[in-house]
Amino acid sequence: QVQLVESGGGVVQPGRSLRLSCAASGFTFNNYAMHWVRQAPGKGLEWVALIWNDGSNKYHVDSVKGRFTISRENSKNTLYLQMDNLRVDDTAVYYCAREQLVPPQTYYFDYWGQGTLVTVSS
């Protein structure tokens, strides 16, 4: 069965870095675009980043551009989020999610990981 398992979260000081991983199994990883979505404590879901199935294109929400980088290693069935220059407002649970796109109008996330908590605090 499809599984997405995030890891790498923890407590980090402002300005420091952290790398999140999302290990995928149960499907052909290199066939799917993948996303990171985050949720600050008590808040709603916020889309963070997208990477195409072959890694050729990447997109990030404006608030993390220049600080976060999404990447993937298809040979290892793993998605990453490199987070540099972390800020207090980056504190959130970070989820990875698999994208399904059925042109022309259908688009959704069919599988999510359980999330990993990142706390940025001095």
Place this chain on the structure above:
Amino acid sequence: SSELTQDPSVSVVLGQTVRITCQGDSLRSYYASWYQQKPGQAPVLVIYGQNNRPSGIPDRFSGSSSGNTASLTITGAQAEDEGAYYCNSRDISRDRLSVFGTGTKVTVL
């Protein structure tokens, strides 16, 4: 980027019907998908496309769309349906981005 707006909260009597709406320009181009989230858990897809339910989602959940508004209806709400519900769509203002709705907290009375 475009936004998707939802009512913050709604309540429904056990066994009755509740409709949750999501408004945004992106919905004129893409169907909304809907996610249920319970405290401490990851979101779960409940509706996608025109009106499709993933395997395991009860048929009391249904979706519809008109213009810039998408709706999720729970017909015969159950206690286990209590939680937060988020819509999502592509963000047409910048291709290949994604946007979530503000979320609706559903309380079953």
